[in-house]
Amino acid sequence: MAQDKVTIKQVAAAAGVSITTVSHVLNHVPGKRIHPHTRERVLAEAARLGYTPNMLAQSLRTQRSHTIGLVGDEIATTPFAGKIILGAQDVATSHDSVVFVVNTGYERETEDREIEALLRRQVDGILYAAMYHRPVELPAKLANIPTVLINASCADRSVAWAVPDEAAGGEDAAEVLLSAGHRRLAFINDVDEIPAAFGREEGFRRRAAAWGLAQEDLRVVTAEADPAGGYEAARLLLDDAADRPSGIFCFNDRMAMGVYRAAAELDLHVPRDVSIVGFDNQDFIADGLHPGLTTVELPHYEMGVWAAKELFHQISSEQRPALAPTTSIRGPVIHRASVAPPAQGSDLGGRHQPVDRRGNA
Amino acid sequence: MAQDKVTIKQVAAAAGVSITTVSHVLNHVPGKRIHPHTRERVLAEAARLGYTPNMLAQSLRTQRSHTIGLVGDEIATTPFAGKIILGAQDVATSHDSVVFVVNTGYERETEDREIEALLRRQVDGILYAAMYHRPVELPAKLANIPTVLINASCADRSVAWAVPDEAAGGEDAAEVLLSAGHRRLAFINDVDEIPAAFGREEGFRRRAAAWGLAQEDLRVVTAEADPAGGYEAARLLLDDAADRPSGIFCFNDRMAMGVYRAAAELDLHVPRDVSIVGFDNQDFIADGLHPGLTTVELPHYEMGVWAAKELFHQISSEQRPALAPTTSIRGPVIHRASVAPPAQGSDLGGRHQPVDRRGNA
DNA sequence: TTGTAAGCGTTATCAT
DNA sequence: ATGATAACGCTTACAA
Numbered sequence: 001m002a003q004d005k006v007t008i009k010q011v012a013a014a015a016g017v018s019i020t021t022v023s024h025v026l027n028h029v030p031g032k033r034i035h036p037h038t039r040e041r042v043l044a045e046a047a048r049l050g051y052t053p054n055m056l057a058q059s060l061r062t063q064r065s066h067t068i069g070l071v072g073d074e075i076a077t078t079p080f081a082g083k084i085i086l087g088a089q090d091v092a093t094s095h096d097s098v099v100f101v102v103n104t105g106y107e108r109e110t111e112d113r114e115i116e117a118l119l120r121r122q123v124d125g126i127l128y129a130a131m132y133h134r135p136v137e138l139p140a141k142l143a144n145i146p147t148v149l150i151n152a153s154c155a156d157r158s159v160a161w162a163v164p165d166e167a168a169g170g171e172d173a174a175e176v177l178l179s180a181g182h183r184r185l186a187f188i189n190d191v192d193e194i195p196a197a198f199g200r201e202e203g204f205r206r207r208a209a210a211w212g213l214a215q216e217d218l219r220v221v222t223a224e225a226d227p228a229g230g231y232e233a234a235r236l237l238l239d240d241a242a243d244r245p246s247g248i249f250c251f252n253d254r255m256a257m258g259v260y261r262a263a264a265e266l267d268l269h270v271p272r273d274v275s276i277v278g279f280d281n282q283d284f285i286a287d288g289l290h291p292g293l294t295t296v297e298l299p300h301y302e303m304g305v306w307a308a309k310e311l312f313h314q315i316s317s318e319q320r321p322a323l324a325p326t327t328s329i330r331g332p333v334i335h336r337a338s339v340a341p342p343a344q345g346s347d348l349g350g351r352h353q354p355v356d357r358r359g360n361a
Numbered sequence: 362m363a364q365d366k367v368t369i370k371q372v373a374a375a376a377g378v379s380i381t382t383v384s385h386v387l388n389h390v391p392g393k394r395i396h397p398h399t400r401e402r403v404l405a406e407a408a409r410l411g412y413t414p415n416m417l418a419q420s421l422r423t424q425r426s427h428t429i430g431l432v433g434d435e436i437a438t439t440p441f442a443g444k445i446i447l448g449a450q451d452v453a454t455s456h457d458s459v460v461f462v463v464n465t466g467y468e469r470e471t472e473d474r475e476i477e478a479l480l481r482r483q484v485d486g487i488l489y490a491a492m493y494h495r496p497v498e499l500p501a502k503l504a505n506i507p508t509v510l511i512n513a514s515c516a517d518r519s520v521a522w523a524v525p526d527e528a529a530g531g532e533d534a535a536e537v538l539l540s541a542g543h544r545r546l547a548f549i550n551d552v553d554e555i556p557a558a559f560g561r562e563e564g565f566r567r568r569a570a571a572w573g574l575a576q577e578d579l580r581v582v583t584a585e586a587d588p589a590g591g592y593e594a595a596r597l598l599l600d601d602a603a604d605r606p607s608g609i610f611c612f613n614d615r616m617a618m619g620v621y622r623a624a625a626e627l628d629l630h631v632p633r634d635v636s637i638v639g640f641d642n643q644d645f646i647a648d649g650l651h652p653g654l655t656t657v658e659l660p661h662y663e664m665g666v667w668a669a670k671e672l673f674h675q676i677s678s679e680q681r682p683a684l685a686p687t688t689s690i691r692g693p694v695i696h697r698a699s700v701a702p703p704a705q706g707s708d709l710g711g712r713h714q715p716v717d718r719r720g721n722a
Numbered sequence: 723t724t725g726t727a728a729g730c731g732t733t734a735t736c737a738t
Numbered sequence: 739a740t741g742a743t744a745a746c747g748c749t750t751a752c753a754a
Contacts, residue, residue, distance in 0.1 A: 007731055018741045023733060034739060055481045056421045057731035060746045065417065067461075067482070076447035076662075077644065079440050086437035086464055098478050100428075101462045103447055117459050120416045121428070227649040257649050264625060283438065284646055288588040288618050301437075368747055379725045384749060396723060418747035421730045726753075731746105738741075 006049045014045040022046070026053070059122060066097045068311060069118035071111065074131040075103045079283055080300045084129050084150055087304020095312045097124065115141045125311045127304075128152065133163055133195050146314040148307045151300070153195070153326075160310045160324035162303040166199025167206070168330040169296040173249045173277045174207035176294060176333055181341040182247035182275060185218045188233040188259065190225040190251040197222075197251065200279065204249055225251055230258025238266055238274065246274060246342040253278040253285045256293055256338075271340035281334045292336030299329040367410045375406040383407070387414070420483065427458045429672060430479035432472065435492040436464045440644055441661045445490050445511055448665020456673045458485065476502045486672045488665075489513065494524055494556050507675040509668045512661070514556070514687075521671045521685035523664040527560025528567070529691040530657040534610045534638045535568035537655060537694055542702040543608035543636060546579045549594040549620065551586040551612040558583075558612065561640065565610055586612055591619025599627055599635065607635060607703040614639040614646045617654055617699075632701035642695045653697030660690040 008026075012019040017038055024032045025042045045051075059065040070088055075081040085101060092099045100118055104111040118126060125146035130136060136152040138159055149161035177185055187204050190197045201220060208218050221236055223229030230250055238244055250256040256278035260270060268274050270291060278286060278295035286293040306327055314320055369387075373380040378399055385393045386403045406412075420426040431449055436442040446462060453460050461479055465472035479487060486507035491497060497513045499520055510522035538546055548565050551558045562581060569579050582597055584590030591611055599605055611617040617639035621631060629635050631652060639647060639656035647654040667688055675681055 009731080019732085020734085020741055020743095021739085024740085027733080029734090032739080038739085052477070052481055054421075054483060054731050056417050056426065056483050057746090058733075060415075060417045060421055060731080060748090061733045063746075076443040078443070079644070081443055082437040082439070085462065089462075089464055093475075093478075096478075098461050098463060098475075098482065100459050101446065101450075102459060103450055114454075114459075116413070117454075117457075120413055121459065122415060122417050227651065231651070254645055254649055258651075261651050282645065283440070284615055284643065285649070288615055288646070290588065290592070290619075290622050370747075380748080381725055381727095381750085382723085385724085388749080390750090394723065399724085415747050418730090419749075421732090422747080422749050424730075724754085726751105728749105728751085730748090733745090735744080736742090738739100 006051050007054070008051070011042065011046045011049060011051050014049060015042045017042060065122040065124055066095070067100065067121065067123050068092055068097055068125050068127060068308070069100045069102065069115075069121075069123040070127045070129060071102050071104060071114060071118070072129040072131060073104050073106050073111075075101065078131040080131060080298065081129075083300035084304040087301040088127055088150075088308040089304075091305055091308035091312065097312075099127075111139060112141065115139055119145065124315045127307055127311060129304075129307075133166065135195070146311055146320060148311045148314070148324075150303050150307045157323050158320060160307070160314070160326060162306045162310075162327050162329060163195070164298050164303070165328040165330040166196050167203035168328075169279060169298075170200035170203025170205075170249075171207040172203075172330075172333045173200070173279065173296050174204045174211075176277050176335075176339055177247035177249065177275060178207065178211045178213070180247070180275060180339050182245075183213065183217060183342070184245045185213065185247050185249065186237050186245035187218070187220045187249045188230060188237070188251060188255055189220055189222045190255075191222040191229075192225065200249075200251060219245060223255065226254050227258035227261070230255030231262050232258070234259040234262035235265075238262055238268060244274075247277070247339070248274060249277045249279075251279060253280045253282040253289075253293060253295055256295070257285060257289060260289055271338050272343055275339040275342070277333075277339060281331075286334065286336070289338075291338055294334065294336045294339045296333050297331040299331040302329050302331075367412050368415070369412070372403065372407045372410055372412050375410060376403045378403060426483040426485055427456070428461065428482065428484050429453055429458055429486050429488060429669070430461045430463065430476075430484040431488045431490060432463050432465060432475060432479070433490040433492060434465050434467050434472075436462065439492040441492060441659065442490075444661035445665040448662040449488055449511075449669040450665075452666055452669035452673065458673075460488075472500060473502065476500055480506065485676045488668050488672060490665075490668075494527065496556070507672055507681060509672045509675070509685075511664050511668045518684050519681060521668070521675070521687060523667045523671075523688050523690060524556070525659050525664070526689040526691040527557050528564035529689075530640060530659075531561035531564025531566075531610075532568040533564075533691075533694045534561070534640065534657050535565045535572075537638050537696075537700055538608035538610065538636060539568065539572045539574070541608070541636060541700050543606075544574065544578060544703075545606045546574065546608050546610065547598050547606035548579070548581045548610045549591060549598070549612060549616055550581055550583045551616075552583040552590075553586065561610075561612065580606060584616065587615050588619035588622070591616030592623050593619070595620040595623035596627075599623055599629060605635075608638070608700070609635060610638045610640075612640060614641045614643040614650075614654060614656055617656070618646060618650060621650055632699050633704055636700040636703070638694075638700060642692070647695065647697070650699075652699055655695065655697045655700045657694050658692040660692040663690050663692075 008019050012022045025039050102114040129150035130152035221233045223233040278293045281295045281297035286295045369380050373383045386400045463475040490511035491513035582594045584594040639654045642656045642658035647656045
C-alpha cells in the first residue's frame with residue numbers, strides 16, 4: 001500500500017478547517033456554498049501536501065468501487081485478448097474506473113476462485129470474455145452482479161453480450177471475391193463445430209447464392225484451423241488444374257498462411273492465379289504475408305467497448321433488465337493485395353456468365 | 362458493487378456471537394482459542410448466509426489491499442503482453458492478490474493518470490512493463506511505492522528489474538548454427554539502436570569468435586524489423602551464390618518470415634540450402650512457418666513471474682533496498698525444422714575447417 | 723473463551 | 739458557510 005499517509009484530516013488541520021469542509025471543496029458538493037477564501041486555502045494545502053484520496057475508504061462509504069473485473073479464459077495465448085482489454089479499459093477510464101484482469105485457463109475451478117476474488121473486492125461489475133466465439137454458461141457466482149459477455153453468448157436472456165457478426169463476415173468475404181469477378185469459389189472451413197464456422201459458411205453461401213452462383217461452383221472443405229490444415233485443404237482444392245477455384249476464402253488467417261504455401265508449391269501466384277481472403281486480420285500474419293492478405297477483421301476492440309459501456313449502464317441504473325441487450329458486430333474487411341480479378345480465361349470452366357453486379361450488394 | 366449485503370455482523374447475529382468471535386474464527390487468528398462448538402456454529406452460519414468478506418473494509422483496516430498494478434505501454438498490440446500479464450497474475454494469485462492492468466499507449470500523460478488511479482486505490486505495488494526491451498525512466502509517482510520493472514532497465518539502482526538476456530540469446534543462436542556445422546554465417550539485425558540489437562549481435566559475434574570463425578565469415582546487415590526488412594536483407598545476402606551464408610540468424614521471427622520468402626524466390630530450400638534461426642518464438646509465426654522455425658524464445662512469462670515475486674518480497678519486507686536486485690533471463694531455444702547441417706560442399710568457400718565442437722560450449 | 727470499543731479514511735446527515 | 743458525528747465493514751488491543 002502506498003505510504004500516502006496524507007489524509008483528509010491532515011489537509012483539514014493544515015488549512016485550519018474541518019474535514020467536512022475539505023471533503024466539500026474537494027468533491028465540489030453541489031448544494032454547498034463555501035467561501036472562496038477557505039476554498040483557496042484548502043485547495044492550496046491539499047496540493048502542497050500532495051493529498052491523494054484513499055479510494056478504499058471512499059468506496060467503503062459510497063458503496064461504489066469504481067472497479068470492474070475482466071475475466072478471460074486465455075489472455076496469454078491469444079493475440080486478441082489485448083484488444084478486448086484495451087476496449088474495456090478505454091471505457092472504464094472514461095468512467096473513472098480501472099479494470100482487474102484475471103485469466104482462468106478454461107479451468108472452472110480457477111474461474112470460480114478468481115471471480116470470488118473479484119467479488120470480495122467489491123467490483124462494480126464483471127466482463128466475461130471468451131477468446132473464441134462460443135456459447136457459455138454464466139458462472140453461478142455472477143448471478144447477482146452486473147455482468148456482460150464478450151465474444152460469447154448465453155441462453156440466459158437476462159445477460160447482455162456482444163459477439164462478432166460471423167455471417168456478415170462470411171458475406172463480406174464472398175462479396176470481395178465475387179465483385180472481383182470470381183465465379184469458382186471455395187471456402188476452407190474449420191472442422192470444429194463452433195458459431196464462427198457455421199456463421200461464416202452461412203453468410204458466404206448466402207451471398208454466393210445472391211450472385212447466382214451454382215452449388216457446384218462453391219466448394220467447401222474443412223480442416224484444422226491452422227497453417228497445416230489450410231495447406232492440406234488447399235492442396236485438395238488446387239491440385240487439379242481443371243477444377244480449380246479462382247478464389248478461396250479461409251476460415252482464418254492462419255489457414256490462409258498454409259494456402260499461400262500450397263499455392264507457392266504449385267507455382268500458383270497470389271493473387272494472379274488464386275485470390276485469397278482470410279479472417280481475423282491477425283497481427284503479423286495478415287500484414288506479414290506476401291502479398292498482404294485481404295481479410296475480415298474481428299471486432300475485438302469494439303466488443304470490449306460495447307460490453308463495457310453496457311456494463312456501466314447497468315451499474316448506474318442499479319438494476320438488471322429481464323431482457324438484456326445483445327449485439328453482433330460486423331468487422332470491416334481489410335483490403336490488402338491477395339485479391340485480384342481472375343486470370344484471363346480461368347473462369348471458362350464456370351457454369352455461369354460473369355455478371356457485373358458491382359455496387360449492387 | 363455486488364449486492365453482497367451479508368456482513369460479518371449478520372453472521373454474528375445468526376450465530377449468536379459477537380463480530381469479534383466471527384472474525385476470529387474466520388481468520389484462524391493464531392493466539393485465540395475458541396470453543397469448537399461455537400466455531401462450528403459460526404462456520405455453518407457463514408456458509409449458510411453465503412458470507413463473503415468485504416476486502417475494501419479489510420484493506421482499509423489492515424493497510425494492505427492485496428492488489429497490485431501492472432502498467433504497460435502497449436498491451437493491445439503486442440503478442441507478448443499476455444504472457445507478462447499471466448506470469449504476474451500467477452504469482453499474484455499465490456499471494457492472494459489480483460492485478461489491475463492499465464495501458465499507457467506510450468503517452469506520458471496517460472501514464473501519469475493511470476498510475477495515479479492505481480495509487481488512489483492503494484495498490485500494494487506496481488509492475489511497470491515495457492513491451493520491447495529498453496531503458497526507461499521511473500515515473501516520478503512511483504518513487505514511493507514498491508515497483509519493479511519488466512523488460513526494462515533503469516539508471517536508478519534502487520529499482521529492481523528483469524530483462525531478457527539478449528547476449529545469451531545471440532550466443533545460443535550462434536551455437537545452434539555453428540554446432541550444426543555452418544561456417545558462413547550472417548546476422549540480420551534490427552536497424553534500431555536498442556538493447557536487443559546490441560546484445561544479440563554481441564552474443565552472436567562472441568560465440569562465433571569462440572568457434573574460431575573469421576570476421577569475413579560473419580556478415581551483419583541491418584534492416585527494419587519486419588518481414589519486408591527481412592526479405593530485403595535476405596536478398597542482399599542470398600542473391601550472390603558465390604558468397605552465400607549457409608546459416609542466417611534473424612533479429613526476430615517476423616524478419617525470418619521475410620527470409621523464408623526470399624529463399625523461396627531464389628529456389629533455396631530451408632533448411633537444405635539455408636538454415637535459419639529466429640528470435641522471439643512468436644506464436645503463430647515461428648510455429649506457423651514451413652518448415653517450423655528454430656528460434657530463441659523471449660522469457661516474457663518468466664520475467665513476469667520474477668518481477669512479481671520480487672515485488673511481493675519488497676511489499677512484505679516493507680522497505681526498498683538502496684540497491685535492488687536485477688536479473689537478465691535467458692530464453693530457451695526452441696528447436697523446430699529450420700536448421701540442418703550445411704549442404705555437401707556448400708562450405709567450401711569457408712576459410713576454416715569444420716571442427717566438431719558439439720557439446721563443447 | 724468471548725465481548726467492547728477504537729480506528730482505518732471517507733461521505734453525508736444534521737446542527738449551528 | 740462551516741462543523742460534529744455517525745456510518746461503511748472490518749481487525750485488533752484490551753477487558754471481562
